[in-house]
Amino acid sequence: MLNQSAALDATFQALADPARRSMLSRLSFGPTSVSELARPLKMSLPAVMQHLAVLEASGLVRTRKLGRVRSCRIEPRGLSLAERWLNQRRTEWEQRFDRLGDYLETMKKETRDHGQ
């Protein structure tokens, strides 16, 4: 089991490559094989396998071999983990902004009321 921080490391690292994001985009429309994932990419099959391994290690993708073809599907909980982290940071920032707004509003009122 990966701890939270290591899981985020692996997830964001996996997301940081255009080939891997392309694979995830394809997979977001439904499961597919390795060679289907490779088709639009300008690189060798072993390279695609390595990207796939990164995606699988991060928990963003799950795969399963049936006969000689490996079927790959997206794991939406992997996406959610990353999405939640980003959302929390953004929310904290916005809350701070709200408090700042309240503070400025209060100052304005006090200036008006007490003629500072």
Add this chain to the structure above:
Amino acid sequence: MLNQSAALDATFQALADPARRSMLSRLSFGPTSVSELARPLKMSLPAVMQHLAVLEASGLVRTRKLGRVRSCRIEPRGLSLAERWLNQRRTEWEQRFDRLGDYLETMKKETRDHGQ
């Protein structure tokens, strides 16, 4: 200007390191100096500077030097870009699931109505 894909590369890459996420977490509560960002991290100041450069290059953070201290603040639009990409992938996946659900529902109805 970075194109969309390069911007996502830089953003997710920046997010893939625990020290940089720690810095972003701190910054989500408000602007601060470099040495303040460095305080909780077990590394040299130059190392922190390098992480900061990565964050700034990705557009997740903006900095500005006043006197001898550099003030750093989070750039929420950087977070949004990454968040939106994740959200789109997850949404596509969920829509596919909905369509699959509809299909299965249709099949069930047809079986019931026409006694297939």
Add this chain to the structure above:
DNA sequence: CGTATACTTAAGCATATGCTTAACCAAAGC
């Protein structure tokens, strides 16, 4: 002016990443 503070630059180094080519293996198709 002299010293402390807050970075900043440069160099060097170990490990990680992203790719390649060259075999290799095992299920399908004929």
Add this chain to the structure above:
DNA sequence: GCTTTGGTTAAGCATATGCTTAAGTATACG
């Protein structure tokens, strides 16, 4: 059974990343 198809393993290599220490610069303080 022999070949094609779909994937896998291994090795090697160039570049990128994450850190370090040592030395520098530019404010601010007393």
